[in-house]
Amino acid sequence: MIINESKINESNGVSSKIPAILDNFLQDVAQMTGQISYKDIIELGKDKKLSVKLDKIKKLKRSWEDVADDYNDDAMMDVGRKIKSIIN
Numbered sequence: 001m002i003i004n005e006s007k008i009n010e011s012n013g014v015s016s017k018i019p020a021i022l023d024n025f026l027q028d029v030a031q032m033t034g035q036i037s038y039k040d041i042i043e044l045g046k047d048k049k050l051s052v053k054l055d056k057i058k059k060l061k062r063s064w065e066d067v068a069d070d071y072n073d074d075a076m077m078d079v080g081r082k083i084k085s086i087i088n
Contacts, residue, residue, distance in 0.1 A: 014026070014027060014038050014041040014042055014045075015041055015042050015044065015045030015046075016045065017045035017046070017050060018041065018044065018045050018050075018054065019054075022054060022057060022058065022061065023041065025057075025061050025064065026041045026044070026057070026083070027041065028064075028068075029064065029079070029080050029083055032068075032076060032080075033076055033077050033079075033080030033081075034080075035077065035080030035081055035083065035084045036080065036083060036084050036087060040084070040087050040088075041087075043087075044087050053086050053087065056086050057083060057086060060079050060082055060083055060086075063075075063079055064076065064079045067079065
């Protein structure tokens with residue numbers, strides 16, 4: 001079976017300026033922690049320092065995956081707070 005890679009990267013993104021995988025991650029953080037909102041994600045996409053902020057967010061995504069697998073609510077909230085401080 002041949003998989004069309006463009007279909008893999010499609011998402012219901014909030015910001016067209018943020019890569020789909022990070023946009024989806026930020027949506028998860030917004031939904032699960034309430035630390036950020038979809039409006040924050042949209043505004044992040046407009047930020048002049050977007051690439052610098054996305055690099056920091058990528059590192060936190062790895063931490064999120066570890067704590068989300070264990071359903072560690074406190075650690076997930078901590079990651080959410082760190083993302084909020086990057087975005088703001």
